[in-house]
Amino acid sequence: MTGTARLAGKRALVTGAGSGIGRTIALAFAREGARVQSSDIDLDTARESARMIVEAGGDAVGRRCDVGDPDAVRQAIADMESDFGGIDVLVNNAAWFPARAPLAEIPEGDWEKCLAVNVTGPFLMSRHAIPVMAKGGGGSIIHIASQMAKVANYGQTHYCTAKGALLMLAKGIALDHAGDGIRCNTLSPGGIATPSMIELYGTRENAERQWGAPMHPLGRLGRVEEIAAGAVFLASDESSFMTGADLLIDGGYTAR
Numbered sequence: 001m002t003g004t005a006r007l008a009g010k011r012a013l014v015t016g017a018g019s020g021i022g023r024t025i026a027l028a029f030a031r032e033g034a035r036v037q038s039s040d041i042d043l044d045t046a047r048e049s050a051r052m053i054v055e056a057g058g059d060a061v062g063r064r065c066d067v068g069d070p071d072a073v074r075q076a077i078a079d080m081e082s083d084f085g086g087i088d089v090l091v092n093n094a095a096w097f098p099a100r101a102p103l104a105e106i107p108e109g110d111w112e113k114c115l116a117v118n119v120t121g122p123f124l125m126s127r128h129a130i131p132v133m134a135k136g137g138g139g140s141i142i143h144i145a146s147q148m149a150k151v152a153n154y155g156q157t158h159y160c161t162a163k164g165a166l167l168m169l170a171k172g173i174a175l176d177h178a179g180d181g182i183r184c185n186t187l188s189p190g191g192i193a194t195p196s197m198i199e200l201y202g203t204r205e206n207a208e209r210q211w212g213a214p215m216h217p218l219g220r221l222g223r224v225e226e227i228a229a230g231a232v233f234l235a236s237d238e239s240s241f242m243t244g245a246d247l248l249i250d251g252g253y254t255a256r
């Protein structure tokens with residue numbers, strides 16, 4: 001990697017890196033010189049992202065981790081220490097998408113799983129990464145939230161509640177660990193054309209027509225690269241005076 005790489009020398013862990021936004025962030029980080037642990041509950045896709053990075057000339061390892069499992073989280077951080085000697089950047093991107101339902105019809109198990117993966121997961125990852133980050137002089141933690149952290153949506157109270165909680169999780173970490181040299185921010189995408197999004201609408205065209213164009217003043221869904229660009233900024237020293245903040249990249253969804 002060149003000397004101008006924006007993440008040169010950084011060691012990054014990206015959860016949910018086997019697909020969509022997480023995969024694109026992992027690839028973008030590696031292009032900018034970071035060494036990357038591509039982590040996912042699906043080992044095959046985690047390894048596939050790592051293979052893509054290595055083929056492009058970067059340095060990455062693919063590993064399985066269920067972010068809701070405390071033992072697996074501890075192991076993921078221990079692997080960062082044994083593979084790379086520490087951790088400078090953590091991206092809490094993994095998420096579970098519950099079926100839509102009005103609140104009175106949400107199965108209790110869906111509520112619990114949504115909070116376990118989408119809130120407790122980022123808590124656990126941060127909880128165990130922070131001491132290692134602090135030992136290395138600091139770092140940057142990024143929670144991938146959503147425009148749904150700011151506005152509710154019909155049938156998505158469980159998902160919106162979880163995403164809203166990430167904004168406060170970031171502010172709390174920002175206060176408690178600024179003295180350790182650790183910054184923590186959220187990045188909130190609007191509708192992005194990822195495999196999960198397209199699956200929800202059947203086809204890319206349907207997703208654009210039913211969700212992209214009507215809901216986003218810019219008239220379309222976002223691209224994964226547009227979110228990865230924000231993550232590179234938050235991971236890099238370019239955002240060195242930014243902590244406890246939300247970087248909203250939503251095509252104007254919440255402007256109305």
Ligand SMILES: NC(=O)c1ccc[n+]([C@@H]2O[C@H](COP(=O)([O-])OP(=O)(O)OC[C@H]3O[C@@H](n4cnc5c(N)ncnc54)[C@H](O)[C@@H]3O)[C@@H](O)[C@H]2O)c1
Pocket residue numbers: 015016017018019020021022039040041042045065066067068092093094095096117144145146147188189190191192193194195196197
């Ligand atoms: N796509 C969008 O429109 C959109 C909008 C706003 C926010 N987001 C957020 O962006 C992030 C990525 O979404 P995406 O659209 O790329 O999703 P995706 O489904 O393409 O990728 C999510 C990845 O997380 C992994 N994962 C699921 N549960 C896990 C667990 N318990 N432990 C570890 N990994 C797990 C999946 O295997 C998958 O690889 C999520 O946090 C999502 O909430 C997405």
